[in-house]
Amino acid sequence: MAQKNIFARFLEMDRRWLFLALAVVVIVALLLPPAIGVRVTSPVTRFFDVIDTSDPDKPLLLAVDTPPSGLPELEPMIVGILSHCFDRGQPVILISLQMEGVSIAERLVAQVQDEFNRRAVEAGVERRIRMGEDWALLGYRAGFSAVILGLGDEVRKVYTTDLYGTQLDEIPLFADYHNYDDTAAVVDISWSSTPELWVQFAGGPYGVPILVGCTAVSAPQYYAYLQTGQMSGLLGGLKGAAEYEKLISHPGLATRGMVAQTGAHLLVVLLILLGNVAFFLDRMSRKRRK
Amino acid sequence: MRRQIPLVIVFVVGLFGALSYFIMEPVIQDLREQMLTWLRIIAAFALGLGIASFLRNHGRRMTRQVPGWGFNVVAILSFLSMTFIGLVWGIEEGTLFRELFDNAQVPMEATMFSLLAFFIASASFRAFRARSKEATLLLAAAVIVMLGRVLDFDWLSGITEWILEVPNGAAQRGIIIGVGLGMIATALRIILGIERSYLGGE
Numbered sequence: 001m002a003q004k005n006i007f008a009r010f011l012e013m014d015r016r017w018l019f020l021a022l023a024v025v026v027i028v029a030l031l032l033p034p035a036i037g038v039r040v041t042s043p044v045t046r047f048f049d050v051i052d053t054s055d056p057d058k059p060l061l062l063a064v065d066t067p068p069s070g071l072p073e074l075e076p077m078i079v080g081i082l083s084h085c086f087d088r089g090q091p092v093i094l095i096s097l098q099m100e101g102v103s104i105a106e107r108l109v110a111q112v113q114d115e116f117n118r119r120a121v122e123a124g125v126e127r128r129i130r131m132g133e134d135w136a137l138l139g140y141r142a143g144f145s146a147v148i149l150g151l152g153d154e155v156r157k158v159y160t161t162d163l164y165g166t167q168l169d170e171i172p173l174f175a176d177y178h179n180y181d182d183t184a185a186v187v188d189i190s191w192s193s194t195p196e197l198w199v200q201f202a203g204g205p206y207g208v209p210i211l212v213g214c215t216a217v218s219a220p221q222y223y224a225y226l227q228t229g230q231m232s233g234l235l236g237g238l239k240g241a242a243e244y245e246k247l248i249s250h251p252g253l254a255t256r257g258m259v260a261q262t263g264a265h266l267l268v269v270l271l272i273l274l275g276n277v278a279f280f281l282d283r284m285s286r287k288r289r290k
Numbered sequence: 291m292r293r294q295i296p297l298v299i300v301f302v303v304g305l306f307g308a309l310s311y312f313i314m315e316p317v318i319q320d321l322r323e324q325m326l327t328w329l330r331i332i333a334a335f336a337l338g339l340g341i342a343s344f345l346r347n348h349g350r351r352m353t354r355q356v357p358g359w360g361f362n363v364v365a366i367l368s369f370l371s372m373t374f375i376g377l378v379w380g381i382e383e384g385t386l387f388r389e390l391f392d393n394a395q396v397p398m399e400a401t402m403f404s405l406l407a408f409f410i411a412s413a414s415f416r417a418f419r420a421r422s423k424e425a426t427l428l429l430a431a432a433v434i435v436m437l438g439r440v441l442d443f444d445w446l447s448g449i450t451e452w453i454l455e456v457p458n459g460a461a462q463r464g465i466i467i468g469v470g471l472g473m474i475a476t477a478l479r480i481i482l483g484i485e486r487s488y489l490g491g492e
Binding site: 011015018019021022023026036037038039041042067068069070071072100103104106107110141142143144145146147149150153157158164205216219220221222223224226227237239258261262264265266267268269271272273274275276279 | 311323326327329330332333334336337381382383388391392395396397398399400402403404407408410411412414415416418419420429432433436437439440441442444447451454455458459460462463465466
């Protein structure tokens with residue numbers, strides 16, 4: 001049996017070395033200061049503009065349709081959107097078509113509320129964020145498309161109470177809220193195909209603007225909807241979240257994470273190049289030997 | 291008769307579901323709302339079906355002691371304990387259920403998803419080869435998009451956006467239209483009783 005050349009041996013190196021390289025790059029990047037410049041792209045600007053130019057008296061419907069797996073990329077989006085709305089005094093109604101999304105939404109809205117109220121105390125501002133006035137959490141309902149269509153007719157037919165058992169008619173936020181006509185926009189933060197359902201069953205029939213936040217791997221499939229205007233804006237992955245943080249002047253987890261993501265992307269590109277160079281050199285070397 | 295009644299129900303309900311989008315008469319719309327309520331109730335039953343299937347599959351592997359059956363025990367125990375804890379002490383903020391969710395389930399699921407990065411790194415080195423013209427095109431597009439998503443250069447960002455909006459948008463639209471037509475064809479086959487596999491047996 002012929003001895004393998006150096007390139008073939010390089011290509012067959014133990015993959016644990018690659019894992020180690022990635023771990024080192026990510027850890028070192030996370031220790032560095034978040035000094036990466038983030039260029040804001042058109043899908044994110046459109047996303048921001050829809051919220052920023054909407055009537056602040058009309059609530060935003062925020063669907064947290066993600067399990068914990070999607071959180072590293074999607075959590076900064078939820079935090080950013082809540083901060084943006086609370087800053088401009090726009091109420092937010094949180095729902096979930098995915099059961100685990102409820103606990104995530106509850107934790108994050110409490111976190112943003114506490115942060116906002118702490119800053120208000122420090123700044124001596126009287127305004128506070130309150131449940132029932134600035135936000136409401138309705139919880140989970142099974143049935144994807146049936147829930148989305150139901151919300152277009154009357155929210156009270158889908159949810160009679162909020163997550164804590166209070167009748168919707170007793171919550172100030174719902175005094176004039178009934179359906180998508182009273183909604184500034186629908187935001188779906190998702191790691192599955194729910195954004196397409198929102199386009200089909202809310203955006204299409206009722207004309208409410210649909211904004212989508214998704215993982216980077218899902219983002220390319222929504223560009224077609226973005227181009228036709230069926231989606232009014234798109235946040236794709238950690239980069240989309242970092243761009244949004246830049247627009248709302250609220251650097252957070254995504255801005256921080258972009259350093260690690262930059263390091264990881266550069267490493268992957270380097271590995272692709274090295275792998276291809278070694279592959280062709282190995283092939284040339286074998287041909288020459290023959 | 292046992293087969294004809296379900297076929298008639300599917301025909302009537304399917305046809306009504308499609309037409310109710312276009313007929314704005316109050317009677318039709320009221321009935322449509324009623325059907326949406328039924329749909330949500332049926333969807334809730336699917337959850338029970340999922341739980342039964344989960345317990346059956348894991349239980350069977352556990353009792354037969356197939357290789358790795360210890361993981362099935364962990365799955366069933368985790369499911370039962372979270373259900374018990376949630377039912378007894380509630381699921382609100384500050385409860386044991388929430389502590390377990392935030393401090394065990396969230397990091398575990400996030401870790402599983404993050405592990406993908408390691409496999410992508412390994413695959414990019416071993417499998418992503420410019421073996422043909424098509425593969426080279428794909429590779430070049432992937433490298434540009436990966437760099438364009440993280441590096442702050444005007445020209446690179448422009449090319450990245452163009453790749454995502456034009457060639458990618460066109461390909462995605464083709465897929466979406468194809469899937470849409472397929473869904474319409476399947477729905478028509480079911481409504482008209484041509485496709486009957488959902489009845490079982492055949």
